Amino acid sequence: MPVINLQPYSSPSYFLILLLGLLPIMIGLYHGKRFRVYETIFSLAFLVLTFGGDHWQQGVALIIYIVYQFILTICYVHYRKQKNQTNIFVGAVLLAILPLTVVKFTPLLANGKITLGFLGISYLTFKTVQVIMEVRDGTIKDFDWKLYLHFLLFFPTISSGPIDRYRRFKKDYETIPDRAGYLEDLEKAVHYLFLGFFYKFILGYLFGTLWLPPLQHWALMQRHAFGGLGLSWALLGYMYDYSMYLFFDFAGYSLFAIAISYFMGIKTPPNFNKPFAAGNIKEFWNRWHMTLSFWFRDFIFMRFTFWFMKKRWLKNRIRISQIAYLVNFLIMGFWHGLTWYYIVYGIFHACAIIINDIWLRYKKKHQDQIPSNKFTKGFSVFLTFNVVCFSFLIFSGILDKLWFM
Amino acid sequence: MTDTEKVVAILNDLTGEDLSNKLDENIFENGLLDSMATVQLLLDLEDKFDVDVPVSEFDRNEWNTPNKIVAKVASLK
Numbered sequence: 001m002p003v004i005n006l007q008p009y010s011s012p013s014y015f016l017i018l019l020l021g022l023l024p025i026m027i028g029l030y031h032g033k034r035f036r037v038y039e040t041i042f043s044l045a046f047l048v049l050t051f052g053g054d055h056w057q058q059g060v061a062l063i064i065y066i067v068y069q070f071i072l073t074i075c076y077v078h079y080r081k082q083k084n085q086t087n088i089f090v091g092a093v094l095l096a097i098l099p100l101t102v103v104k105f106t107p108l109l110a111n112g113k114i115t116l117g118f119l120g121i122s123y124l125t126f127k128t129v130q131v132i133m134e135v136r137d138g139t140i141k142d143f144d145w146k147l148y149l150h151f152l153l154f155f156p157t158i159s160s161g162p163i164d165r166y167r168r169f170k171k172d173y174e175t176i177p178d179r180a181g182y183l184e185d186l187e188k189a190v191h192y193l194f195l196g197f198f199y200k201f202i203l204g205y206l207f208g209t210l211w212l213p214p215l216q217h218w219a220l221m222q223r224h225a226f227g228g229l230g231l232s233w234a235l236l237g238y239m240y241d242y243s244m245y246l247f248f249d250f251a252g253y254s255l256f257a258i259a260i261s262y263f264m265g266i267k268t269p270p271n272f273n274k275p276f277a278a279g280n281i282k283e284f285w286n287r288w289h290m291t292l293s294f295w296f297r298d299f300i301f302m303r304f305t306f307w308f309m310k311k312r313w314l315k316n317r318i319r320i321s322q323i324a325y326l327v328n329f330l331i332m333g334f335w336h337g338l339t340w341y342y343i344v345y346g347i348f349h350a351c352a353i354i355i356n357d358i359w360l361r362y363k364k365k366h367q368d369q370i371p372s373n374k375f376t377k378g379f380s381v382f383l384t385f386n387v388v389c390f391s392f393l394i395f396s397g398i399l400d401k402l403w404f405m
Numbered sequence: 406m407t408d409t410e411k412v413v414a415i416l417n418d419l420t421g422e423d424l425s426n427k428l429d430e431n432i433f434e435n436g437l438l439d440s441m442a443t444v445q446l447l448l449d450l451e452d453k454f455d456v457d458v459p460v461s462e463f464d465r466n467e468w469n470t471p472n473k474i475v476a477k478v479a480s481l482k
Contacts, residue, residue: 133461134461137459137460137461137462138459139459139461139462282439297440298460298461298463301440302440302443302444302460302463303460305440305441305444306444306447306448306460309444309445309448310448317441317445320441321441324441
């Protein structure tokens with residue numbers, strides 16, 4: 001028997017099967033109906049395609065993970081109806097991130113021989129933690145376990161996001177768009193799909209498959225340049241090329257996930273909004289991997305500062321925000337993986353945003369003395385772009401190969 | 406002091422601008438309020454109106470103008 005496994009959005013056959021499977025859902029929505037049973041079977045079939053075949057270990061890990069999170073959340077919802085102690089809440093959050101922590105740590109302990117995870121575990125963890133936090137806050141009151149499973153296992157976004165929110169998903173899932181609205185959704189879906197093809201399979205291919213390997217090879221050849229630091233023109237080329245590849249590959253992938261969601265009448269939020277046009281680092285994070293950075297803003301940065309200010313542990317608001325940025329971006333670094341370059345990437349962005357904030361405050365105070373024109377705006381976009389590309393050079397891991405291997 | 410006046414006073418204090426004639430101005434779009442100022446806003450609202458505003462109650466689209474904030478505070482009371 002041939003082993004059937006299709007990785008999401010990776011091949012023409014995946015898209016073909018996907019669009020065929022979507023047809024009944026689209027016809028239903030066009031006529032104002034949601035075929036929920038069909039939708040469930042269709043989604044499960046695609047989960048089996050992704051996590052079945054020779055990836056069956058991942059499938060088993062996914063099932064165990066979902067059962068675990070499901071029981072944890074049900075227990076916490078039940079508890080929260082009677083009591084609301086902080087230590088139980090913290091315990092629930094820690095238990096929700098425990099599987100991800102274990103998955104990130106075991107390769108280190110076992111020298112990379114064992115992998116317990118599955119594609120998308122990092123993204124699912126955002127959803128489970130978010131639900132627990134909102135149950136604690138009382139903004140999720142009527143917890144619907146069927147909807148929760150649909151939300152977690154929503155297959156278009158399961159592998160790499162965008163990261164949706166439970167209450168937003170619920171709104172879309174429970175309403176059926178009117179015909180005009182759905183036709184608009186379809187139009188957007190087709191547009192996103194083709195933009196995604198262009199980004200991922202043409203530009204991503206050029207930057208990633210054609211140009212990146214020779215640039216990397218060339219850069220690694222010059223590891224003795226610049227007093228052993230390996231700084232070379234090739235490395236500079238690699239930095240820009242990698243940055244372009246990272247954007248087009250990931251933005252393309254996100255566009256596919258959003259397009260498929262729109263076909264299904266779910267308006268999954270956008271992930272990128274012209275990130276390289278940002279005029280400063282703060283703005284960059286409002287445009288780059290937006291569902292991730294907004295998740296961090298809402299569930300880490302704002303909660304951390306809220307709690308710090310409420311307890312009055314520190315008077316100085318500027319100092320609090322600086323600590324919060326560090327915590328925020330350090331956790332983001334760790335989330336990417338336990339390597340020095342992801343963590344340095346996090347610290348680098350924390351420092352960049354802290355410096356950015358100092359500059360913004362200075363600029364506000366000295367508004368009349370600092371010129372603001374086309375040239376200064378162009379320069380700020382140029383500077384931001386280069387700071388960001390440098391951070392992606394750290395993120396890419398090539399420095400690890402250059403210096404330590 | 407009416408609720409609107411109280412909210413506007415808090416916002417004026419946070420943004421450094423007079424918003425009393427801009428009750429439908431989007432305070433996030435024009436960059437008047439960042440995340441840090443937002444947290445301060447929630448704490449001030451808790452303080453002045455004696456309501457509990459958890460962070461996850463805060464949806465940017467529902468809290469983006471002075472008028473909407475007044476309505477939200479009223480609904481939380």
